[in-house]
Amino acid sequence: MKAKFVFAALSTTVLVSPVLAAGNQPTEASSHGLTRAQVRAELVDLENAGYHPGDGDSTDYPVEIQAAEARVAAQHAAQNAMGGVTGASTASGAPGISQNPGN
Numbered sequence: 001m002k003a004k005f006v007f008a009a010l011s012t013t014v015l016v017s018p019v020l021a022a023g024n025q026p027t028e029a030s031s032h033g034l035t036r037a038q039v040r041a042e043l044v045d046l047e048n049a050g051y052h053p054g055d056g057d058s059t060d061y062p063v064e065i066q067a068a069e070a071r072v073a074a075q076h077a078a079q080n081a082m083g084g085v086t087g088a089s090t091a092s093g094a095p096g097i098s099q100n101p102g103n
Contacts, residue, residue: 045072 051068 049075
């Protein structure tokens with residue numbers, strides 16, 4: 001009787017373990033490091049660029065989303081091109097370098 005119980009418990013553990021382990025696998029978005037908020041922001045950007053996934057017309061699906069993605073990429077490029085210097089750095093606390101060799 002005790003052997004049957006041990007066998008049943010062991011069998012259940014072996015069969016259930018892979019199912020439980022599969023629940024801990026990362027989703028595609030999380031494996032790429034995107035948060036739910038980032039995915040939502042991307043969807044809002046696409047909708048603002050003219051892509052509306054819920055309008056019921058999916059005949060031009062790949063073309064419409066690719067065009068919206070291109071518009072969003074162009075908007076982001078334009079925003080990054082304006083103002084400010086990218087890649088600049090400062091050396092706070094470092095001694096200054098004199099431009100006059102006599103000083």
